[in-house]
Amino acid sequence: MFSRILVAIDGSESAKKAFERSIYLAQKCNSKLDVVHVVSCELGGDSAIIFDLMDELKSKAEKMLEECKIEASKNNVPIEVMIKQGDPAQIIIELSKNNSYDLIIMGTRGRNALQELLLGSVSLKVMHHAICPVMVVR
Ligand code: ATP
Ligand code: MG
Secondary structure, X not given: OOOEEEEEOOOOHHHHHHHHHHXXXXXXXXXXXXXXXXXXXXXXOOOHHHHHHHHHHHHHHHHHHHHHHHHHHHOOOOEEEEEEEEOHHHHHHHHHHHOOOOEEEEEOOOOOOOOOOOOOHHHXXXXXXXXXXXXXXX
């Protein structure tokens, strides 16, 4: 039913739940999982401090994705992980347009869960523009 699933994670509790759910679903449906983390480049600029910060964000992301790989292999789920840089919603939407995913799984909220909104802006934008079904995990 869902042979290729894209999961988007930002290190938040909500995304962690989304990843756990994707493992469960992938086991049931024999799916292949692609996990993406986007290092958001809101900061911009070309100072050395920004470059150092980006490096640090990328190495944190690598660790997070390594943990996903471990969890997936424990559950015999085939997995690929990706780190991208840019606007998270735009990158997730592009990925959905360039690949034949059957489903995108994300959290309702992310790391900025300060406002009392039901959905964060990334999950909202992806739901509007993705060309495949989107599951948001609460
Ligand atoms: P906002 O960012 O709009 O202030 P928020 O952080 O609470 O609010 P979102 O960013 O929309 O909410 O997060 C919802 C879900 O989107 C996350 O649980 C995660 O699945 C996905 N997501 C958000 N940011 C990223 C990212 N940088 N890389 C990959 N997935 C992301
Ligand atoms: Mg966010």
